[in-house]
Amino acid sequence: MEEHFIPGVHNYCDRWCDRCPFTARCRVYVSEQEFSEDAKDPADPAFWQNIKKNFEGVLEMLNKMMAEMGIDPEEMDKLPAPKPDPDIQALEIAMREKTARYANAVDDFFRGNAPYFEEKGEELEAQIQDGRPVDVEKWQFFQDAVDVIRWYQYFISAKIHRAVNSMEHLEEFDDPKQSDSNGSAKVVIIAIERSLGAWEVLSRQLPEKHAEIVGLQRQLQYLHTELCRLFPDWNAFHRPGFDDEPGQTMRLDFNPN
Template identity: 35%
Template structure:
């Protein structure tokens, strides 16, 4: 499929999928294809969501068959099945990696905490009391509430995202045959590792703010911050060239001001 002239090729491969906060939506092919979806089509619990998924899958399979014919590939070749089996074995091994375990546990724990915590409600009531007592003015209160909301949104957005990108990076590294580097391309797994590291950094910054706002949750917050720091160290060790990876659009300010 031919891209429009202003589109940035591959920009969506190394983004954080947070379209509402992205400045490149007008240059993203994926955003254009999803921005006109109805609320029902975006709701995982709605029938329209799954109908849309089914239609997209059908289109993808048609394109796959066309490409297979074009390159003379037989989809029923037993060697292909063998390749899929090997990939499943690799995936099982990757799940045992310390980084995979840490990111999975972090996402699961934070998700459960976010569901149960009354921290936002309690802090909101505290801010209201401070305004009523004249301790802070309304503008200060609005700023504090906005900062609080922003931090919670950041943490929730990345809680599972980190694991997904970490797994993609680890799988990519395990399956790397050297072709990308030999042919002058950046390695995809480095790009996945880079966006995972960015998500970790942003989560750390958000937790640091919440640590100051919620001293009663200090132990939990410090534990998650320590986990994130550990993940960050492992990402750097496993993917030493990830920081050099140039993400289309995002890491090219001169090309796309």
């Protein structure tokens, strides 16, 4: 069984396990399936016992790795904490504000247009009841686009935060292109591109909402440009699994071109 797992595949994925082609080869997914339902509920003590068990496992692995590298954890504890880079901190705050603005704008869009979507749903229902033809595929694609937007809405913020924060640790990587920062940037840039494509699907199907959607796409385009400027080598990062067997990717790649 062990040899089927792809080492580190879960480190640079989008955590959308329901749509992931690597579930059977992902150690995180497989171990999560072993949890009882109680262990998935934060209100249940089993959930916290499980977290504790996982934490102990990670700590043990880290201590082993440090021992192999000749690092004494007790000596490390005595070292002064590194000072955060003020430029990176300022950048992180600026990006956090912009991603929060996008996430809130997405909520506003769906909340503000709830009556409009309800009306569209009723029109569709009437169309079905009257026996008029319905383009099922088109509406499924539409629903999929909404799912994509919703899935990445907060993910983008979390990953940008990680990409920028990890810039402080670039020198720890022999190859900066394979740094955690560059990998996180790659994952978030892909998420932004998919979100842009998904908004394009909505825009085509809801032409009367075009102006609102363009405003959201502009926010995403700004983030995309900024990330490409900060991480010019983002595409050179190699994601375990996803960049080895891209032909297996099941998720729809929304490509407006």
